[in-house]
Structures are given as structure tokens and as C-alpha cells.
Amino acid sequence: MTFDRPRPVDTTAPQTFAAVAEELLDDVYGYLLYLTRNWAVAEDLTSETFEAALAKWRRFDPGRGTARAWLLAIARTTALDWFRSDARRRKREERAEASERRDDTGSFGEGFSAELEEALQALSAGEREVVALRIVLDLDGEETARLLGISVTAVSTRLSRALSKLEERMRDHDVVA
Numbered sequence: 001m002t003f004d005r006p007r008p009v010d011t012t013a014p015q016t017f018a019a020v021a022e023e024l025l026d027d028v029y030g031y032l033l034y035l036t037r038n039w040a041v042a043e044d045l046t047s048e049t050f051e052a053a054l055a056k057w058r059r060f061d062p063g064r065g066t067a068r069a070w071l072l073a074i075a076r077t078t079a080l081d082w083f084r085s086d087a088r089r090r091k092r093e094e095r096a097e098a099s100e101r102r103d104d105t106g107s108f109g110e111g112f113s114a115e116l117e118e119a120l121q122a123l124s125a126g127e128r129e130v131v132a133l134r135i136v137l138d139l140d141g142e143e144t145a146r147l148l149g150i151s152v153t154a155v156s157t158r159l160s161r162a163l164s165k166l167e168e169r170m171r172d173h174d175v176v177a
Contacts, residue, residue: 093125119169127162
């Protein structure tokens with residue numbers, strides 16, 4: 001991926017959010033990819049950035065700066081929040097792993113097949129956490145997001161990826177038809 005020069009933005013006519021989002025999507029994604037060095041995280045953060053920007057669009061003042069600078073500032077804040085949240089999540093995971101090592105059982109619950117146990121163990125702690133909250137405890141997306149300190153979009157994305165991984169692993173064991 002190459003980074004091009006910023007495109008000049010026409011400030012003479014008022015722009016709609018849709019036009020600004022379409023024009024600057026690649027700029028925001030490229031910036032977040034540069035910061036995170038992870039395409040999946042950059043995609044998630046890009047969607048969170050535009051979700052936040054849409055909510056704040058009425059407060060955008062073209063007289064104070066360009067839409068590009070405004071969106072990149074929101075992207076930066078979103079990325080910094082993600083880095084802080086990720087650090088907290090890693091600490092939680094480390095504490096959970098330490099307590100799991102002390103546990104002799106190491107199982108997720110009674111009645112799970114060995115294949116499902118193995119597939120769940122292959123997920124990251126964050127993915128297992130979302131699966132447990134959304135599927136096992138049947139919490140809704142907003143409740144799960146509030147509990148984990150992430151956006152509803154991130155919960156949905158994480159759950160989708162976790163379920164895809166589980167399905168793939170279970171298919172490897174010929175459990176899923």
C-alpha cells in the first residue's frame with residue numbers, strides 16, 4: 001500500500017457526511033493501518049471512526065479545519081482508545097491465564113465435546129470472552145460492549161470472527177455438516 005499526497009478538498013460547497021466519508025475512507029484506513037500495523041484492527045477502527053464521526057457530524061465546523069483533519073483526529077482518538085483497551089484486555093487475559101494454570105480442570109464447561117473444547121481453546125481470550133457473553137450468557141450486543149469497554153460494532157465483528165474460526169475448526173473434525 002502506498003500513501004499518496006492528501007487530495008485537496010473543495011470547501012466552497014457544504015458537503016454531506018456520505019460524500020466526505022466516501023472521499024476520505026482510504027485516508028482514514030491508511031492512517032489507522034499505519035498506526036496499528038494490522039489490517040483487521042485497522043478495518044474495525046475505521047468503522048468505529050466513521051460511526052463516531054457520523055454521531056458528531058452536526059458539530060463539524062469547516063471554518064475550523066478540513067473534514068480530513070477532523071476525521072483523522074477522530075481516528076487518532078479511536079486508535080489511542082483501542083491501544084489503551086487492548087493493554088487492559090491483555091492484562092485481564094494474563095491474569096485469567098495465570099488463574100487457569102492453577103486450575104486442574106482446564107475445561108470450559110460440562111458437556112462440551114473434546115473437539116469443541118479444543119476449538120474454544122484455540123480462540124484468543126478476547127474471542128472466548130465475547131462468545132461466552134453473547135452465546136453462553138445470551139447478553140445482547142450493547143450489554144456485551146458496555147461490559148468489555150468496546151463498541152457494539154467491535155463486539156459484532158469479534159463474535160463473527162470467533163464463530164467463523166469455531167466453525168472451521170469443527171469442520172476439520174467433521175462435526176459440522
